[in-house]
Amino acid sequence: MHLMLWGVLVLTIASVLQSRPHPGTSGAPLVISLALAGCVLSLIFSALTRDTGKSEAATAGLPLILGVSGNVLAAFQPASLAVVPASTAVAMLFARLRPRLALLLATPLTVAIAAITAYVGPPGDAFQAAVAGVLLCVVLGAVCLFARQARLRHDYTELLLAELDDSREAQARAAAVAERSRIARDLHDILAQSLSALAVQLEGARKLAERDHVAPALHQLIVRSGELTREGLSDARRAVAALRGDDVPMADQLTSLVDRCRRDLALPITMSVTGQPRALAPEAHLAFYRGAQEALTNAARYAGSPTTVALRYTPHATVLTVSDQGRTADEDDVAGGVATGSGTSPAKWTGGGNGLRGMRERIERVGGSTHAGPAGQGWTVEMEVPA
Incomplete structure (x- = not known):
């Protein structure tokens, strides 16, 4: 025209x-x-x-x-x-x-x-x-x-x-929410209730141990088992909350995890949060948390040195970095019987790699990426999820 x-x-x-x-x-x-x-x-x-x-x-x-x-x-x-x-x-x-x-x-x-x-x-x-x-x-x-x-x-x-496309996307999201809700119910009914029952039984065992004046080592073992059971129950509830889409700040959960690792793993950890916090999708939230768990466990198992946890919110992504300083010579003597006089080399890192593989798969499922490798004398794990 x-x-x-x-x-x-x-x-x-x-x-x-x-x-x-x-x-x-x-x-x-x-x-x-x-x-x-x-x-x-x-x-x-x-x-x-x-x-x-x-x-x-x-x-x-x-x-x-x-x-x-x-x-x-x-x-x-x-x-x-x-x-x-x-x-x-x-x-x-x-x-x-x-x-x-x-x-x-x-x-x-x-x-x-x-x-x-x-x-x-x-x-x-x-x-x-x-x-x-x-x-x-x-x-x-x-x-x-x-x-x-x-x-x-x-x-x-x-x-x-x-x-029609919007309707299909809405149906797909509704189906995904319904499936997560079903898994959350099953997880709560099976795992959370079982752990709750186990926690009750261990509390009863602790009281019996105190009444019968059992050996201090056995009493301490029962007490620690009860604590681990309650922590496992908290993890199960956290997983259920993530599946249901409950909005729990990522920094708060990481702070609780770091405090627990300091106490249980005797690992010196420092944590920092930078940037403007943002809400994450439930799957990304859970992937970050499980990745941080795996990275801190590996740091305690293979290095035992001061470890840093850095959560960064950038305009385009959310990045979580866990870094340690490697195993010292004295720790090598204790662990392997021979002092090398240097930090941990990449070859000193042992294990099947299933933890890192699972971490990478979780992050990739939510559209992110993972990098794990030596950094100086230590090891660094970095997880990134787009905003």
């Missing part, structure tokens, strides 16, 4: 300038000049305007100015192709307005161009000229009407497809 309007503009100017009387500044030439200006301005603004959010009155204004100007040119310049801007105005009305409103506005323009053409044309060809003008208006109007209807149907189809 916009390309056609530029073509009509060129054709109208050429036709008016070549027909008589020519545009001028007084009398009939002045009227022709004003009508030509109306055609030119309305065509230019229509060709440059692509905003479809205007009101119907504003949308109809330019085609009406073009149609009236074309009819005036047809009346004062019978030899010009004034029927072209008039029929273009009809086409614009059907292309941009509702069919009923377009028909209401286009009918007077069509009747006017037919009457003017028949009145000013040669007597023998008046009827044919009028019919030709009407047919041109009808054909262009019908083409633009069908094109507009096709465009609206296409837009409606795209809207339906977008709504």
